[in-house]
Amino acid sequence: MAPDLLWTLIAFFLTILVLSYVLGDNALFRVVMMIFVGISAGYGAVLLFYQVIMPRLITPLMTAPVADQPGLIIPAVLSILLLFKLSPRLSILGNPPMALLTGVGAAIAIGGAVSGTLFGQISGTISPFDLSGLPSAGSAISQLFGGIVLLTGTVCSLAYFHFGARKKGGVNTGAQPILIQILSRIGQVFIAITLGALFAGVLAASLAALIERLDFLINVLKPLIS
Amino acid sequence: MSEIICPYCGSSNDIDALTCLSCKKPLYDDVEVPDNAPQQDGMDWLNTFRGFDTETNASTSIAEPGSESADAEPEIPEWLARIRALKGDEAPPLEEEEPLPPEEIPSLLEQDADLPDWIKEIKASDAPQSGEENNEDFPDWLKDLSDEENPTPEPEVSVGSGMVLPDIPDDLSLDEAAELNFNSQSEGAGPSEPVSLPMDTGELPDEFFRDIIVGQTQPAEEVDQSDLDWLDERADSNFPQGEPTAQPLDELDGQSLPTLEQPEPAPSAAETEPVESPELPEWMFESGEPAGNETAEPTEIDFAPVEDNLAGTGSEDLITAPQEAELPDWLLEDEAAPPAQGPEYLPEAPSDLEAGKMPGWLHAVRPIEAAAPNLVASAEESRIEASGPLAGYQGVLPGQGVVTHYSKPPVYSARMQVTDKQRIYATLFESLIADETRVGAPAAAKTKSSQLVMRLVVGLVMVVALLAILILQPGFAAFPTLVPPESVAFYDSVQTLTSAATPPRVLVALDYDPSLSGELRTISTSVVEDWMAGNSGLAFISLSPTGPALVSELVNAAAAQNPAYLTAERVINLGYLPGGASALAALAINPTRAAPTTMDGLPAWESLLLQGMTAVADFDAILLLTDNAENSRAWVEQVKPAAGDTPLLVISSAQVAPALQPYVQSGQISGMVSGFTGGAAYEQLTQSANGPVRRYWDAYQGGMLLIAALMLIGAAAFGIKKFVRRPK
Numbered sequence: 001m002a003p004d005l006l007w008t009l010i011a012f013f014l015t016i017l018v019l020s021y022v023l024g025d026n027a028l029f030r031v032v033m034m035i036f037v038g039i040s041a042g043y044g045a046v047l048l049f050y051q052v053i054m055p056r057l058i059t060p061l062m063t064a065p066v067a068d069q070p071g072l073i074i075p076a077v078l079s080i081l082l083l084f085k086l087s088p089r090l091s092i093l094g095n096p097p098m099a100l101l102t103g104v105g106a107a108i109a110i111g112g113a114v115s116g117t118l119f120g121q122i123s124g125t126i127s128p129f130d131l132s133g134l135p136s137a138g139s140a141i142s143q144l145f146g147g148i149v150l151l152t153g154t155v156c157s158l159a160y161f162h163f164g165a166r167k168k169g170g171v172n173t174g175a176q177p178i179l180i181q182i183l184s185r186i187g188q189v190f191i192a193i194t195l196g197a198l199f200a201g202v203l204a205a206s207l208a209a210l211i212e213r214l215d216f217l218i219n220v221l222k223p224l225i226s
Numbered sequence: 227m228s229e230i231i232c233p234y235c236g237s238s239n240d241i242d243a244l245t246c247l248s249c250k251k252p253l254y255d256d257v258e259v260p261d262n263a264p265q266q267d268g269m270d271w272l273n274t275f276r277g278f279d280t281e282t283n284a285s286t287s288i289a290e291p292g293s294e295s296a297d298a299e300p301e302i303p304e305w306l307a308r309i310r311a312l313k314g315d316e317a318p319p320l321e322e323e324e325p326l327p328p329e330e331i332p333s334l335l336e337q338d339a340d341l342p343d344w345i346k347e348i349k350a351s352d353a354p355q356s357g358e359e360n361n362e363d364f365p366d367w368l369k370d371l372s373d374e375e376n377p378t379p380e381p382e383v384s385v386g387s388g389m390v391l392p393d394i395p396d397d398l399s400l401d402e403a404a405e406l407n408f409n410s411q412s413e414g415a416g417p418s419e420p421v422s423l424p425m426d427t428g429e430l431p432d433e434f435f436r437d438i439i440v441g442q443t444q445p446a447e448e449v450d451q452s453d454l455d456w457l458d459e460r461a462d463s464n465f466p467q468g469e470p471t472a473q474p475l476d477e478l479d480g481q482s483l484p485t486l487e488q489p490e491p492a493p494s495a496a497e498t499e500p501v502e503s504p505e506l507p508e509w510m511f512e513s514g515e516p517a518g519n520e521t522a523e524p525t526e527i528d529f530a531p532v533e534d535n536l537a538g539t540g541s542e543d544l545i546t547a548p549q550e551a552e553l554p555d556w557l558l559e560d561e562a563a564p565p566a567q568g569p570e571y572l573p574e575a576p577s578d579l580e581a582g583k584m585p586g587w588l589h590a591v592r593p594i595e596a597a598a599p600n601l602v603a604s605a606e607e608s609r610i611e612a613s614g615p616l617a618g619y620q621g622v623l624p625g626q627g628v629v630t631h632y633s634k635p636p637v638y639s640a641r642m643q644v645t646d647k648q649r650i651y652a653t654l655f656e657s658l659i660a661d662e663t664r665v666g667a668p669a670a671a672k673t674k675s676s677q678l679v680m681r682l683v684v685g686l687v688m689v690v691a692l693l694a695i696l697i698l699q700p701g702f703a704a705f706p707t708l709v710p711p712e713s714v715a716f717y718d719s720v721q722t723l724t725s726a727a728t729p730p731r732v733l734v735a736l737d738y739d740p741s742l743s744g745e746l747r748t749i750s751t752s753v754v755e756d757w758m759a760g761n762s763g764l765a766f767i768s769l770s771p772t773g774p775a776l777v778s779e780l781v782n783a784a785a786a787q788n789p790a791y792l793t794a795e796r797v798i799n800l801g802y803l804p805g806g807a808s809a810l811a812a813l814a815i816n817p818t819r820a821a822p823t824t825m826d827g828l829p830a831w832e833s834l835l836l837q838g839m840t841a842v843a844d845f846d847a848i849l850l851l852t853d854n855a856e857n858s859r860a861w862v863e864q865v866k867p868a869a870g871d872t873p874l875l876v877i878s879s880a881q882v883a884p885a886l887q888p889y890v891q892s893g894q895i896s897g898m899v900s901g902f903t904g905g906a907a908y909e910q911l912t913q914s915a916n917g918p919v920r921r922y923w924d925a926y927q928g929g930m931l932l933i934a935a936l937m938l939i940g941a942a943a944f945g946i947k948k949f950v951r952r953p954k
Contacts, residue, residue: 019685019689022681022682022685022686022689023678023682024678024681040771040772043771043772043775044771044772047771047774047801047802048771048802048804050827051774051801051802051825052802052804055822055823055827056822104808105806105807105808108807108808108811108864109807112807112811112860112863112864113863115863115867116859116862116863116864116866116867116894117859117862117863120862120889120892120894121888121892123892124888124889124891124892124893124894125892127892127893150891194884197883197884198881198884198885200880201879201880201881201882201883201884201900201901202880202881203933204880204881204901204902204903204926204930205742205745205853205879205880205881205901207926207929207930207933208744208745208748208880208901208902208922208926209741209742209744209745210688210689210692210929211692211696211744211922211925211926211929212744212745212747212748212922213744214689214692214693214696214925215696215921215922215925217693218693218696218697
């Protein structure tokens with residue numbers, strides 16, 4: 001039996017077992033899930049060792065000149081300290097690398113969000129109102145209408161997440177201002193449309209994956225049947 | 227109301243009781259009643275019922291500290307002083323009477339023919355003791371007291387027996403004082419017409435007024451004829467000669483002073499008839515009692531002999547019959563008893579006085595110690611400790627006896643006493659709960675089975691329908707004619723780069739899981755094929771550990787359609803890039819350090835494909851294959867700013883397309899193909915007749931229609947079900 005045919009048959013049966021979930025949560029489905037988790041973990045560990053640890057830590061430490069050693073020892077020490085997180089008693093030793101990872105990750109995320117998303121989205125929201133260079137009035141009206149809808153959706157969606165309440169006589173009444181309430185109502189419509197589109201996208205992606213798997217089954221069974 | 231429980235019999239007693247009303251045993255172990263205490267205490271509680279004001283009594287009894295009355299105060303029983311004060315308060319003002327000339331006073335004193343019999347009796351018994359000539363008969367101690375008397379008046383003036391006029395200045399006339407005091411009393415005592423003085427009292431000196439007041443509080447034996455002489459001298463010296471303006475002492479008191487101190491209206495004439503000033507004996511005037519008080523009751527004139535007996539002659543026995551009628555027997559008994567205890571009390575109760583009868587209410591509220599003062603103390607002191615280290619001692623606290631009286635606490639049943647009706651209700655309630663439990667379980671099973679059936683039916687319908695479509699390939703679904711602008715932009719970018727003279731070098735990032743490889747691989751295969759058709763150099767990198775394996779599968783699938791494409795030379799796999807957003811930031815800054823080697827461990831940036839490239843911007847395009855919105859945003863945020871004009875093209879799953887659409891609208895993503903719809907649009911643009919998306923397009927469209935139909939059917943069934951169940 002050729003290896004491809006063997007792996008194809010394994011994939012076929014595993015696919016059937018996964019599809020058995022249509023009958024509910026059963027042991028066959030859980031077995032397949034365990035296999036997938038185990039394989040993914042093993043594959044990831046091997047991959048990380050050969051793709052990350054060996055070429056980026058051990059090999060440089062072995063082969064790099066002495067002048068470059070300090071720059072490699074620090075990551076090595078931090079990596080070793082990170083392993084102490086496995087022990088509850090010694091987990092405190094893993095706090096420094098965790099703090100480093102968290103701090104660096106937060107700084108990068110915030111910087112990227114401000115420069116990549118915030119400024120970019122503001123610019124994208126304003127750009128439809130730039131009607132210069134449009135070939136016709138119809139295009140300008142269409143772009144302007146789209147810009148208004150986009151701006152309205154942006155403002156109203158942000159207003160929906162405004163949780164501040166009005167203070168009356170120094171007492172928080174728990175009620176939002178009238179303008180915020182109106183904008184948040186409109187924002188609810190935009191958010192509902194967005195969530196509906198996301199759900200439709202998930203459904204479409206799942207349907208595409210099912211179709212691909214069913215086509216795989218057909219391609220496996222077709223030679224056998226014919 | 228608080229009460230105290232008798233430790234011996236357990237009966238309830240009033241909080242003020244010292245002995246138990248039931249068993250007559252002491253309520254307190256440390257009670258010691260002094261021998262003379264009952265008399266004083268008895269008077270205190272009686273005074274409270276009579277409404278005495280202690281301050282008034284004090285002011286009444288203590289008129290002048292330096293005067294003889296103040297000196298004699300300790301010898302006057304308190305009850306007598308209060309009775310005098312009460313009489314002084316209750317005595318109505320005397321009606322206007324004809325003033326008597328001073329010369330008539332002796333004659334009046336001698337006129338005792340019209341006196342009542344009882345006064346005569348008292349007179350007969352006391353006559354030798356009153357009067358100037360009888361001073362010799364006084365006891366020695368009384369004489370001593372008389373010698374010690376200080377006739378000097380004090381600034382504080384006592385008016386009558388019940389009033390004190392404090393701080394009356396010397397220059398204040400009698401009219402002003404009388405008007406002032408009357409007004410002050412009339413405000414609180416109701417309407418009362420002031421009685422004008424029969425004489426011009428303004429002409430009287432202050433000393434005269436004070437002398438009168440002092441004389442009122444003096445004992446009878448102290449106000450003798452010499453005092454009257456002193457008064458006559460004052461009158462003769464201050465009043466004009468020949469005018470009968472100087473009034474006798476008794477008349478002055480009876481006309482002026484009661485007006486000052488009596489807030490009550492004057493009694494009727496009939497009430498005043500029995501007592502007339504001219505008929506009073508001489509000793510009555512010597513008593514110092516204000517004449518105005520005599521008008522209230524004829525017996526009040528007996529206060530003169532009462533004062534005569536203050537020196538220890540048993541004056542309390544001289545209380546008149548009406549007063550005896552008001553006083554309880556026990557009080558009289560108590561007052562009669564003390565002489566045996568002290569030398570100042572002489573129990574000489576007149577046998578002819580009718581004993582009063584104690585009211586029932588007074589008898590009920592009488593404190594027990596007043597009736598039996600020595601009961602508690604005697605019972606306590608007579609007890610001798612019989613056991614323990616204190617055996618033989620007397621008066622020990624009765625701890626053992628009290629402890630032995632205690633018994634075990636009663637044992638109560640813990641069982642709930644339930645009536646038959648309550649038991650029926652409880653049974654009914656239990657049955658209701660049991661029914662609810664029995665009904666709930668089958669409903670849950672029914673719901674679970676229905677859900678399982680529904681899931682099975684829907685799954686089978688979907689699978690069967692899709693299999694049928696995939697097998698039959700009916701071709702009922704047309705490719706979309708309207709192509710999204712992002713797909714057009716994507717196609718234009720690919721065509722622009724692949725049609726260039728120099729083969730483009732593209733950084734392809736795989737960032738999707740194997741679970742969605744069926745969608746993304748189908749979509750991206752045709753795109754990669756186009757890149758390969760343009761002999762583009764492809765550098766694959768992955769943010770997922772499973773990405774390198776997916777890269778091999780994708781490259782192999784695309785290369786199968788382009789046999790002439792040199793995969794070994796034009797494709798390089800940079801492998802897995804750990805670190806998420808941080809790794810992307812590092813890749814954007816210096817890709818040679820972020821991903822230095824290939825999947826095989828070779829130096830990636832020294833290969834022919836990537837030689838000379840040091841930044842992300844050196845690539846002609848960046849192609850991102852993703853099913854994760856977060857990682858896609860990280861690419862846009864971290865890499866796109868460093869890429870510059872290098873277009874960022876995205877092939878995404880359908881589930882992240884809405885999240886990436888804003889970046890497409892803002893131009894941060896140059897083009898995007900999402901889901902089968904985007905793949906179909908791309909193949910439509912490339913005019914690919916045998917693309918992978920076209921092969922699945924019928925199944926995809928059929929599946930979407932089936933899902934929509936099932937959703938509508940489910941919604942209709944749910945609505946009908948709710949509509950049918952509503953009437954119930």
